Amino acid sequence: MPDWRKNLRDVVPYVPGEQPKSDNVIKLNTNENPYPPAAGVRECMRNMDISALRLYPDPEAGILTDAIAQYYSVDKDMVFVGVGSDDVLAMSFLTFFNSEKPVLFPDITYSFYDVWAELYDIPYERPVLREDFTIDADDYIRECGGIVIANPNAPTSLCMPVCDIERIVAANPGVVVIIDEAYVDFGGESALVLTDKYDNILVVRTFSKSRSLAGLRIGFAIGNPELIRALNSVKLSYNSYTMNLPSIVMGAEALKDDEYFRKTIDRIIATRESAVARLCDLGFCVPDSKANFVFARHESVPAAYIFDNLRKENIYVRYFPKPRIDNYLRITIGTDNEMDVLFEALGRVVNSYKKNKKSVDI
């Protein structure tokens, strides 16, 4: 009997961090912003013309694209928008990575990159991060089909200097270099300055972290107009209208309140620096984070043990049972209150492990 199952695309999907159904959870597992979106977004939603929903949205999402272009002082034709940076990145893989040569990205990085490569049958290789999780730019100066670097990198939280990125971009004029700057607003150094100088760099950003709008699904890319045109052609071959009306108008609105934006960023950075100090006090080793999360390893308590025990107390952090990082926890920076609850629990968990260990040792 013939069977349609033989024609299925074979994939191993990305697994996102858990979205608990209960409200009674301290959620530090998906790098969301602990603060609400700018107040103008609420007004904008209240005043939205509901009858306009009967119409298809602008396929170019013009209002949003214009707002992004203005905010970053680039031409409108240098901006592409999508349903979160995942949509932008997936479409970029499909658009730009059509070589027989492997696309390069680090062995430890955002775990969607290899999923997209597998989805679209794109060959790839993963240069190994240094022992301290930094990226060696020289690993990316070689023949390849494209390059993707998350900067700051996830889940390591480390930032690469832009001079290193420029070396990579300049040395690879034959391929597109994607810099995924999902976390750059939290203290990283942006490669946006290179988009004028090089025609083969695409910088990808998101409204999900620093703009507190993960629930709206807005990502964007900035690059030279030819790259953007190519992306738009593929987008228009996939779905004419990816951005819905609420995301277009509310996204544009969110960019207007720069004071609120800077205030929340500053608060998150201050909370992060305090969290790093408290983690060190508890015996954690923490690489220098430029993101809205930290990546921490305890000197003696296994990460899986901490993860499980925090979860029992309804505190969710992220644990990746993968080679080289299976003794680390990725902890999103929450409000100061949430961090206080976390640290109280962390203290208990670390102590209880040590106590148990001691009694076993005796």
Added chain:
Amino acid sequence: MPDWRKNLRDVVPYVPGEQPKSDNVIKLNTNENPYPPAAGVRECMRNMDISALRLYPDPEAGILTDAIAQYYSVDKDMVFVGVGSDDVLAMSFLTFFNSEKPVLFPDITYSFYDVWAELYDIPYERPVLREDFTIDADDYIRECGGIVIANPNAPTSLCMPVCDIERIVAANPGVVVIIDEAYVDFGGESALVLTDKYDNILVVRTFSKSRSLAGLRIGFAIGNPELIRALNSVKLSYNSYTMNLPSIVMGAEALKDDEYFRKTIDRIIATRESAVARLCDLGFCVPDSKANFVFARHESVPAAYIFDNLRKENIYVRYFPKPRIDNYLRITIGTDNEMDVLFEALGRVVNSYKKNKKSVDI
């Protein structure tokens, strides 16, 4: 000098109907609903918890999926949702059409099907519609890599009996048969009844037409749980969170007001039947529409001439300069007022053509 352009995906994108910037237009070119969404949608938007936008939406869009399952009396695991039916269809192509054999769809149909096939390098063949634009089911009873049938078909507006669809589905257990029912609510016969009986049929629907929510981007598919699981795996390999919070909650809300839904459908059907009669009076030939649009050819006035002249009067209809249909216009059913304006203009355009022709003949 090496050049990244050589690795670009080569596509010829779908061209959506024009979205005019001016309000001063009678827009009958993209099959939108002339009536606003159900009143509850407005309340739902007003009451939406804006602070929840800082969080990622439910990747399963549970509230919306549940509402659809309940509305159509199917299990939740038989429902897949996406960013408009275009997203659902594109993902279905990628998931189910991975055979060396060609996928089949009519030569005249929704012009995105061949775009998706080209995008994903899927071989395809297009059986020719009969002279009267009906589909011959026998053309689809043969070895192939999959089948896609829009029913009612677009832009022809004709509906195929479900018994013919059942013959196709039953004869092709080795491939997935997609029935695109974007327009079925306007009087077509649905193949949903077959989803319990056959495991290789996927029925795709949209909120963009009958639900007046094109601006929210919601489409869905109903099929056996194994098909839906496969679709979800590919979806999770592309973008974990495709549906944003407004579309999830407002989409679910829209399904609650069935009275309003039926009322607007009935009005559109009544307007359509009246439009068909008026078109015939003006000398148009109009196939039997089961959609929210008609596909009309004038006995003597070229479609391109009518299209251009309506456009000059700010009345937008759709014209496809393609073989076999380049003398037809696809006209969306608007409000009765909009149709009155259309017919007044149509009368003028037809008469002016005949008058000019007569004076040239003399």
